[in-house]
Amino acid sequence: MKNNSVVHVALVGNPNTGKTSLFNLLTGLNQKVGNYPGITVDKKQGKCKISDELTAEIIDLPGTYSINPTTLDETIVLDTLLNKNNVSFPDLVIVVAEIENLKRNLLLFSQIKDLQIPTILAINMADQMERKGISLDIHKLKEELKTEIILISARKNSGIDTLKKEIENYKNWNTEPLATISDKIDSTFFSEIKAVFPEFSLYKSWLLITQQNNCSFLSEELHSKINLFKKDSEKIKKYQHKETIFRYQIINEILKKTYKVDRAEATDLRSKLDRVLTHRIFGYLIFTSILLLIFTSIFEWANLPMDLIDGFFANLSELAKNNLPSGTFTNLIAEGVIPGIGGVIIFIPQIAILFLFISILEETGYMSRVVFLMDKIMRRFGMSGKSVIPLISGTACAIPAIMASRNIGSWKERLITILVIPFTTCSARLPVYAILISLIIPNKRILGIFNLQGLTLMGLYLLGFTAAISSAILLHNVLKIENKSLFVIEMPNYKLPSLKNVFYEVIEKTKAFIFGAGKIILALSIVLWFLASNGSSTFKNAKQFVTSQEENNGLSDANLQKKIASYKLEHSYIGNMGKIIEPVIKPMGYDWKIGIALISSFAAREVFVGALATIYSVESEGEDVGTIKERMAAEVNPKTGLKRFNFATGISLLLFYAFAMQCIGTLAIVKRETKSWKWPILQLTGMSALAYVVAVIAFNILS
Amino acid sequence: MQDILVYIALGLAIGFLVKKYFFKSKKKGNCDSDCGC
Numbered sequence: 180m181k182n183n184s185v186v187h188v189a190l191v192g193n194p195n196t197g198k199t200s201l202f203n204l205l206t207g208l209n210q211k212v213g214n215y216p217g218i219t220v221d222k223k224q225g226k227c228k229i230s231d232e233l234t235a236e237i238i239d240l241p242g243t244y245s246i247n248p249t250t251l252d253e254t255i256v257l258d259t260l261l262n263k264n265n266v267s268f269p270d271l272v273i274v275v276a277e278i279e280n281l282k283r284n285l286l287l288f289s290q291i292k293d294l295q296i297p298t299i300l301a302i303n304m305a306d307q308m309e310r311k312g313i314s315l316d317i318h319k320l321k322e323e324l325k326t327e328i329i330l331i332s333a334r335k336n337s338g339i340d341t342l343k344k345e346i347e348n349y350k351n352w353n354t355e356p357l358a359t360i361s362d363k364i365d366s367t368f369f370s371e372i373k374a375v376f377p378e379f380s381l382y383k384s385w386l387l388i389t390q391q392n393n394c395s396f397l398s399e400e401l402h403s404k405i406n407l408f409k410k411d412s413e414k415i416k417k418y419q420h421k422e423t424i425f426r427y428q429i430i431n432e433i434l435k436k437t438y439k440v441d442r443a444e445a446t447d448l449r450s451k452l453d454r455v456l457t458h459r460i461f462g463y464l465i466f467t468s469i470l471l472l473i474f475t476s477i478f479e480w481a482n483l484p485m486d487l488i489d490g491f492f493a494n495l496s497e498l499a500k501n502n503l504p505s506g507t508f509t510n511l512i513a514e515g516v517i518p519g520i521g522g523v524i525i526f527i528p529q530i531a532i533l534f535l536f537i538s539i540l541e542e543t544g545y546m547s548r549v550v551f552l553m554d555k556i557m558r559r560f561g562m563s564g565k566s567v568i569p570l571i572s573g574t575a576c577a578i579p580a581i582m583a584s585r586n587i588g589s590w591k592e593r594l595i596t597i598l599v600i601p602f603t604t605c606s607a608r609l610p611v612y613a614i615l616i617s618l619i620i621p622n623k624r625i626l627g628i629f630n631l632q633g634l635t636l637m638g639l640y641l642l643g644f645t646a647a648i649s650s651a652i653l654l655h656n657v658l659k660i661e662n663k664s665l666f667v668i669e670m671p672n673y674k675l676p677s678l679k680n681v682f683y684e685v686i687e688k689t690k691a692f693i694f695g696a697g698k699i700i701l702a703l704s705i706v707l708w709f710l711a712s713n714g715s716s717t718f719k720n721a722k723q724f725v726t727s728q729e730e731n732n733g734l735s736d737a738n739l740q741k742k743i744a745s746y747k748l749e750h751s752y753i754g755n756m757g758k759i760i761e762p763v764i765k766p767m768g769y770d771w772k773i774g775i776a777l778i779s780s781f782a783a784r785e786v787f788v789g790a791l792a793t794i795y796s797v798e799s800e801g802e803d804v805g806t807i808k809e810r811m812a813a814e815v816n817p818k819t820g821l822k823r824f825n826f827a828t829g830i831s832l833l834l835f836y837a838f839a840m841q842c843i844g845t846l847a848i849v850k851r852e853t854k855s856w857k858w859p860i861l862q863l864t865g866m867s868a869l870a871y872v873v874a875v876i877a878f879n880i881l882s
Numbered sequence: 883m884q885d886i887l888v889y890i891a892l893g894l895a896i897g898f899l900v901k902k903y904f905f906k907s908k909k910k911g912n913c914d915s916d917c918g919c
Contacts, residue, residue: 506883507885507888508888702894709892
């Protein structure tokens with residue numbers, strides 16, 4: 180039930196109009212994102228205090244060019260606006276438009292206005308009007324569009340208070356439709372629609388008829404009525420085109436009277452920059468240099484905070500052990516929970532730095548140039564230019580990236596994109612890469628500028644991208660599905676990044692990492708600790724057995740304790756499980772402890788480090804546990820006496836994680852998006868087999 | 883007492899993992915797959 184003091188507001192607009200910036204300004208940190216971290220695919224909601232009496236519940240809907248959806252995520256907008264029983268059905272709509280592309284933006288506005296929901300037009304980037312030589316007769320425009328218009332600048336935080344004041348008054352807004360489509364298209368046909376659906380506005384009925392998907396919120400009776408009109412699909416398509424043309428005619432007429440651009444006064448910096456950044460040689464060189472800067476910085480800047488966090492958790496573990504009453508629960512806290520949580524928190528600096536750069540690149544408008552640049556490459560490999568956005572989003576997380584592939588029109592291109600996305604290096608791989616690289620690659624500089632560890636990390640990102648491209652070629656040739664698609668991308672203007680947006684993005688992504696993976700890691704740490712701290716009779720008699728065995732060897736007390744702990748771990752439940760899988764993982768250079776971490780990390784890749792931290796903590800019972808990195812560095816292969824994480828094992832593990840599909844969440848989302856188990860199973864089998872073979876070859880060559 | 887706490891923590895952890903990976907979470911609202919939500 181709707182509360183009188185709460186008004187439901189939907190933010191709607193074309194992509195790149197600054198809709199999300201406005202949403203951030205209105206809601207601040209008071210926002211909630213849907214199920215998955217990443218780009219706006221599912222609904223993003225937040226609260227905003229409009230006045231003492233009124234609070235707005237705002238939904239940031241996905242960017243769309245019209246409400247004739249052609250892609251699955253665009254249908255979310257339509258579903259929200261048409262379904263009055265939807266919990267998110269708005270009391271009013273704010274259509275966000277951008278001053279430079281007003282004509283195209285007004286198409287969407289005109290459609291929403293015709294739904295007769297109270298609607299206001301917020302024209303963003305109004306601060307740039309003068310610089311771009313744009314003049315606008317706002318009074319005339321209000322009159323022609325039959326709506327309230329607010330000029331805003333989300334970047335400069337101007338016009339927001341006026342917008343809030345206007346929202347207070349939404350019940351008095353003009354809800355008259357803008358375009359009367361019936362007369363201009365086919366008056367008889369539209370009269371029939373009106374007669375069949377007396378309960379809906381004419382435009383809403385028309386929209387329901389034109390949808391390709393059957394909306395579930397309608398009754399069976401309505402479905403059958405709609406289907407009657409849908410029979411002649413050619414006619415419907417023709418009328419849809421007529422509608423668009425008619426709307427543009429109206430918009431053109433209105434803009435002729437109200438909107439003028441004097442190009443002579445506009446600055447041309449954008450086109451000069453575009454020519455360099457999308458140049459067929461310089462474009463790629465600049466992009467590569469930016470990547471180098473990002474990966475070098477991830478290691479250079481994150482070192483100190485990571486060491487501090489690692490040290491803090493090692494001390495905390497010691498503190499818990501020494502100060503809490505001794506017993507199994509204290510052991511669980513000190514050896515299971517604290518190292519497990521430490522294994523998550525330690526990677527916050529690197530995750531934050533990565534997303535700081537990605538967010539700055541997106542904010543400045545550079546990312547769209549990268550997409551344009553990469554489109555030329557993608558087309559050769561059976562993917563669409565639209566595949567670039569999901570592939571780049573995949574560096575954050577494969578789950579939202581796979582969902583973002585919904586806007587790829589061709590099923591074949593979409594399927595290929597979905598299948599190859601998990602090869603791109605997601606943020607969950609970063610912790611695994613970071614710890615292994617710091618163990619096996621020296622912290623040296625190349626040519627005095629590039630950090631060797633940073634270069635290795637960049638190499639792994641490129642390896643993932645290359646694997647994605649190669650698999651795409653293979654799939655393109657193997658899959659026999661007809662395919663045709665066009666790629667259109669809008670180049671947003673360059674702008675200085677809004678620090679607020681960058682800050683929110685970094686916070687949101689870091690939060691998603693901690694609370695998404697963190698809960699799984701914590702739960703698994705508890706389970707792993709239990710399995711490592713308990714066992715059958717051999718485990719229980721470990722102390723007696725080892726003491727009697729070592730009786731005559733003259734071991735110091737510390738060494739004896741270490742031997743007992745190792746023996747116990749080896750004969751614990753987890754030790755027994757590890758021994759079973761050891762023959763399979765041995766050719767890759769791993770022992771059973773790494774094997775356990777490897778299996779645990781199937782839940783989420785980043786669990787690998789936390790799992791090893793827990794296992795090594797249990798083994799070092801009674802000793803100073805040290806940091807995660809120290810524990811991994813100190814681990815020795817008892818047979819060879821060499822370090823366990825040597826160059827060969829390290830590279831083998833890096834390659835395994837580069838290619839393996841170690842993520843249950845991704846498999847679930849592939850199943851959901853492809854509506855079949857066939858594709859996720861193929862993906863899992865193919866990627867695991869590739870990872871295994873590559874890791875075995877690498878280990879055997881390098882050892 | 884400490885043993886009981888360990889078993890409670892273990893039960894909660896297993897319960898969380900089972901719920902996460904073996905049971906689908908219900909979607910809120912009227913967004914049905916028919917409309918591609």
